[in-house]
Amino acid sequence: MLRWRGLDDIPADWGRCVVTIGVFDGVHRGHAQLITRAIRAAKERGVPAVLMTFDPHPAEVVRPGSHPPQLSTLTRRAELAEELGIDVFCVMPFTPILASQTPKDFAHEVLVERLHAQVVVVGDNFTFGKKAAGNVDTLRKFGERFGFEVEAVSLLGEHAVTLSSTYIRSCVDAGDVATATEALGRPHRVEGVVVRGDGRGSDLGFPTANIAPPMYSAIPADGVYAAWFTVLGAGPVVGQVEPGESYRAAVSVGTNPTFSGRTRTIEAYVLDTSADLYGQHVAVDFVARIRGQVKYDKVSNLIDQISADVDQTRLLLP
Template sequence: METVQSISKYDEQHSTAVTIGTFDGVHIGHRTILERLIAEARNLGIKSTVLTFFPHPRMVLQKDSDIKLLNTIEEKSRILDELGLDYLVVHPFTKEFSRLTATEFVRDILVNKLKTKKIIIGYDHRFGRNRTANIVDLKAFGNALDFEVEEIPAQEVDAVSVSSTKIRKALEIGDMVTANKFLGYAYMLTGVVRKGRGLGRQLNFPTANLQIEASYKLIPKNGVYVVSSVIEGKTIFGMMNIGHNPTVSNIGNDTMEGQQRIEVHFFDFDKDLYGFHIQIDILERIRDEHKFDSIEALKKQLEKDRNTSLAIISK
């Protein structure tokens, strides 16, 4: 799959079958639509293409800086690539772009740039300046400009919406079973391993301190989780704490006091990962984060957490 940053950089020689949307999470509801798109493109001998936008339109038009997304662009690209999509076109969403009329959007972008021959889109899709055009208008454009519109019925669109809502709500309460069920894969966190205070190593539980660079990424509820990661081609299991380390927050030179931390302890693995860019797959939640009366009590709990994690992994 080729990821194209901006419609202007798209190679215009290919005709396409297109769907449009954020596809946040690329969950099981989305996959029904995407698999249909990919199959139809192959049947027609053209390229399957997802047109998406970043930043999220709400971040630009509503200045909704608090919006949290299930995927970073990198994560979304990786998932779509595995599905067999040909092109992911990520167009910068700006106020200027939002002012394009329906005619300009269809003619200049869908037809002239993407060379669209078929669009698969939801019954409730709206587009153009102030979102005034709808599916009826799109079909009329198709008749005039020689492309077909396949309408996704209400029940399928509503199922996608329900799935997205359930995933977000599940992650907010740490319900990984529900979240992963609707995603169709383990929820992931992707970031760079940064140097921490070294307290984990002092407790015989060395940790990789994961820094999430995308501020809009939804982080699950604080607590302890069973996780896995592929490092140098090998799957490594471990446990992860999301939270503020209340038991040891006042120990050492803490430049992150009061901030949320994401720390992963890998089992049977002691490689220096500083500076590595890694993906953590979250498999299951073990418990809430607690403040313990002593360092010794914390160490005993970490031992219990490791045994619990290993028991889950062994299943």
Template sequence: MELFAGVGAVPAGFGPSAVTIGKFDGVHVGHRGILAQLASLAAARGLAPVVVTFDRHPMALFKPEACPVALASNAERAALLAEAGVAATLELEFTRALSELSPEEFVDQVLVAALDARLVLAGRDFRFGHRGAGTIDTLRELGESRGFEVGLLEDVDIDGSRVSSTRIREHLAAGRVREAAELLGRYPSVRSTVVHGDAIGREIGFPTANLDPAMEGFLPADGVYASWATIDGRRYAAAVSIGDNPTFAGIPARRTEAHLLDADVDAYDKPIELEFVEFIRPMIAFDGIESLTRALADDVVAIRAILSAEPAPGG
């Protein structure tokens, strides 16, 4: 897949193309339904299937304190779009200047001049241009004069509810990683780097890889999870804890630690990806190290059983 960072990066003569536009946060099953329609219609017309997206959520510019945490980084989103069969992604920097383009200017600069769009797919509630002035009807009118067709996208529902990034965040914020995975079409995940911790886990027989709090992805609610951990391209079954450690005093708030089952890996300073399979229990305070270690041993038994019935990602 070709990735264009801005209109200026699109080579002259690119296209003709079939285009859909959106944030595509997480590239969930709803997005994949859209991308399947895009690929099918593009193939039937001999067009390149293209996604137009943005480098950040619009709220990051206009109301950053209320901006939702992204489900995936831009790099992961690009990889997921490529897996879905997209020929090219145009990632626009969401600036104030971009937000102030009129619907006509957006269509002319992005869809027509850059991408030579012949088919544009959009949902019923699609809005574009300054202050969302453009609707799907606007897009149809512009398409008639600019030489492209507009196709209507239908929402993808699961159990009668529309699949959305907002629903996925709600599930993750409540620790419902199974439900989030159903909507994502894969295990929810985060990516970070392994950093040095306080070595308490190693001292009590459960060494952990501590994640740098600066991570990509939406971290689920505090608790213990059955997970897959990937380090140096190898996947390991893991017990992951998120939150403070109420059994010990002076531990920094909300940390993420992964205890690799049946493996002792020197992972310091290495990238790590965690994929969350199932919530095991909340974080609770124990009355001492003995009761804590018993609980951790019970966690490991439960997690082994869960992961033995789960396919490792990509396996």
């Protein structure tokens, strides 16, 4: 799969293509419908399928300080798009200049002059251009004028629920990772680097990997979760596990109220391994919520509860 960082990476001799446009945060089941339709249209015409996404999130440029929690990193989005069969992953830097483009200028300069789009596939709620003035009907009018087709895909899922990143963020924020999984088509993932903590987990008999996620990551509500813990990249320490290895993990999200903590952390007790995980780039795939965050009067009660959480994790992730 080709990866372009902006329009300048497009070859001068680039031919026609089918393009699907959106932020694609999470590459959820609704996005998969768009991508699948774009790939099908591209194969029918014998041209490449291009996915165009934006970075940073448009909301942050239009309304600074309003960046929503991210369901996936750009790298993850590219991996998921490639798995679905996209030929080119194009990241458009979302700048104030791009935000100020009129719908007509975006359609002509980006879709026609640079991408040579033959078909444009979007969600039926798609908006574009300055102040989101353009919509699907606008795009169709420009398509008739400039020579490209437009296909709008409904993102409705089961029970008439719109499969949107906003909906999934609300599920994650509430700790409802099971419903988030249904909408995503896979468990919600948080990536990060394992950093040094205060060592309290080891003192309790349950040493944890403390994960520092990227800025804006969508973190589930405080509580304890059963999750898959996967090493994505090897760190600098000799003896660390190989990338791609996955383990079951009981993951605590919260402030450690039993110890009067104030900083919100993600701590994973990784089962069935004693590997050195410090410095590793890892992913936590949240499968099920076991319980909410609780403050215990006695440390012994907390230890008993952690032991029960581990047993529950083994049951949920056989």
